[in-house]
Amino acid sequence: MYTLYWDVGTAAMAPHAILEEVGAPYRLVRVDTDKGEHLQPAYLKINPHGRVPALADDGMVMYESAAICLHLADRHPQAGLAPPVESPARAHYLQWMTFLTNTVQETLIHWFHPDRYGPAEVATAIQDAAVRRLDRHWSFLDGQLAGEGPFLLGETASAADIYLAMLARWSRNMERPAGAHPHLRALIERVRARPAYRRMLELQGITQPLPGEAVA
Incomplete structure (x- = not known):
């Protein structure tokens, strides 16, 4: 099972949506950056740079949002979110x-x-x-x-x-x-x-605004 360390509206949004897309089991661990939890020793052991997201995958831990997205899309090719290596x-x-x-x-x-x-x-x-x-x-x-x-x-x-x-x-x-x-x-x-993106927004408690609307 994956574990995604996240906070609302951060760079964890895309990995979270992709976890929903691929349909793999995962759990969420919120790291409240407003409270400084990302700078606490427990989280710095997971991501020494003190940023979210981070992903734990069967004992392996990685960070950097784009890298997590690439990893998940390749691990779950059935979701069709990444062209295969041999594709132009x-x-x-x-x-x-x-x-x-x-x-x-x-x-x-x-x-x-x-x-x-x-x-x-x-x-x-x-x-x-x-x-x-x-x-x-x-x-x-x-x-x-x-x-x-x-x-x-x-x-x-x-x-x-x-x-x-x-x-x-x-x-x-x-x-x-x-x-x-x-x-x-x-x-x-x-x-x-x-549906996966809508589910991510729902789980993060994000109201879905139009692109130009100032809604958190």
């Missing part, structure tokens, strides 16, 4: 997963945590630069979906689309969120319509 689509699947975590997610973190990247007097400048980069990222993804969609891999949904929907939600309180782009909005709505 595999390269693009890995490309999108890496782009989402290395580029889009990193830019979102600049917006949420400017203190990690400079002193307080430049925090606003860091956030403003992040907003400009994010708008380019969303526009790029929207163009990709316009030409090759409705999903990142064309007609087939994958773990990358679930990951993108999670990141898009994080932009909901920005002046121009991901959902302001029509093809991105359509993808977000397709992912949210999936």
